[in-house]
Amino acid sequence: MSTALPLALIPTAFSSPPSSHAIGCAATLALYDELALAPKPGLVSFVDNGSHDDMDAHTFMRSLIALRHYFVQIAELGEAHAPFKALEACGIAAEARMSEATGGVNTHRGAVFTLGLLCAAAGAARRDGEPARPATLRTALRRHWGDALQARSHRISTLPGGIAARRHGLRSASQEAALGFPVLFDTAVPTLFRSVRRGLSPEQARVDTLFAVMAVLDDSNLAHRGGIQGLRNAQQAARDFLAKGGAAGQGGMEAAHAVHRDFVALRLSPGGAADTLAAACWMQRICGVAE
Numbered sequence: 001m002s003t004a005l006p007l008a009l010i011p012t013a014f015s016s017p018p019s020s021h022a023i024g025c026a027a028t029l030a031l032y033d034e035l036a037l038a039p040k041p042g043l044v045s046f047v048d049n050g051s052h053d054d055m056d057a058h059t060f061m062r063s064l065i066a067l068r069h070y071f072v073q074i075a076e077l078g079e080a081h082a083p084f085k086a087l088e089a090c091g092i093a094a095e096a097r098m099s100e101a102t103g104g105v106n107t108h109r110g111a112v113f114t115l116g117l118l119c120a121a122a123g124a125a126r127r128d129g130e131p132a133r134p135a136t137l138r139t140a141l142r143r144h145w146g147d148a149l150q151a152r153s154h155r156i157s158t159l160p161g162g163i164a165a166r167r168h169g170l171r172s173a174s175q176e177a178a179l180g181f182p183v184l185f186d187t188a189v190p191t192l193f194r195s196v197r198r199g200l201s202p203e204q205a206r207v208d209t210l211f212a213v214m215a216v217l218d219d220s221n222l223a224h225r226g227g228i229q230g231l232r233n234a235q236q237a238a239r240d241f242l243a244k245g246g247a248a249g250q251g252g253m254e255a256a257h258a259v260h261r262d263f264v265a266l267r268l269s270p271g272g273a274a275d276t277l278a279a280a281c282w283m284q285r286i287c288g289v290a291e
């Protein structure tokens with residue numbers, strides 16, 4: 001059975017700034033875009049559980065359904081130019097709903113943070129009368145919550161103890177946000193939009209986007225499971241895949257399957273890259289791909 005959504009459910013670019021409801025719905029659909037994609041190295045899809053024993057596609061479906069109101073709510077907070085503390089409280093409550101829906105499994109913690117902030121930025125841009133474009137959304141995020149994100153990232157980076165990112169001097173999700181999501185805006189979105197414009201299928205375009213992100217993101221999940229060497233090997237595997245022509249190259253999809261099998265054998269899972277792909281799919285739904 002096809003896992004693609006019926007066309008009628010897929011909004012394309014909006015001619016006027018999208019409502020908070022449309023912004024939030026696009027986030028839920030973008031999480032589905034990511035889940036439905038296969039192959040994805042080590043990640044859960046409708047085909048298999050990748051490197052995971054504690055979750056499958058049903059767990060992800062329960063999670064994204066539990067989160068659907070959250071994305072609308074945080075877009076509304078953005079539209080009201082709410083302070084960062086209100087976004088944070090909304091995100092923490094959403095994490096709790098996710099946990100309840102999945103029986104305590106961490107499916108979308110990163111997406112709650114990254115996509116939540118992006119929905120807030122889109123809500124703020126609407127209020128500011130700006131069109132939904134990647135650059136205007138990035139500017140809105142920085143203008144309204146950039147200082148708070150930087151202060152928060154600084155606070156987290158100076159905490160004692162040793163999460164993977166701090167131990168290895170890697171850029172965490174919080175730092176990505178404080179910098180205005182450089183991997184999303186400078187790598188993921190340009191790769192996805194360029195691939196679609198080149199005429200790649202949605203599947204090929206998303207596979208290439210995921211690998212382009214894996215090649216450069218300091219994914220804390222890879223570092224957590226495989227150590228710094230696991231992260232670096234995964235980045236190299238992604239670069240090799242792209243250098244050989246990516247998904248649309250000869251044997252491209254089979255090569256992506258082979259990387260998936262390698263990651264499963266090593267129990268590696270690029271969860272941060274998966275979230276970044278979902279964020280790029282959301283951007284395509286909100287902004288379209290026209291220049």
Ligand SMILES: CC(C)(COP(=O)(O)OP(=O)(O)OC[C@H]1O[C@@H](n2cnc3c(N)ncnc32)[C@H](O[C@H]2O[C@H](COP(=O)(O)OP(=O)(O)OP(=O)(O)O)[C@@H](O)[C@H]2O)[C@@H]1O)[C@@H](O)C(=O)NCCC(=O)NCCS
Nearest residue numbers: 091106107108109110111116172173174218219220271272
């Ligand atoms: C802000 C927090 C979410 C934490 O942020 P922090 O910066 O401290 O932590 P990170 O570890 O860097 O990232 C947190 C999650 O974000 C994803 N991620 C990883 N690396 C990056 C990156 N470089 N850039 C962007 N995003 C990144 C990732 O989430 C995905 O993977 C999760 C699944 O992982 P998995 O390994 O399978 O499962 P685990 O249970 O974790 O491990 P195992 O035991 O199985 O091995 C899944 O969640 C994906 O989404 C990182 O996990 C947080 O501290 C916070 O404050 N939350 C409150 C909400 C809030 O403040 N919101 C603000 C307004 S929205």
Ligand SMILES: Nc1ncnc2[nH]cnc12
Nearest residue numbers: 035043044107271274275
């Ligand atoms: N499809 C997926 N599989 C595993 N971890 C993820 N984190 C976000 N999406 C994921």
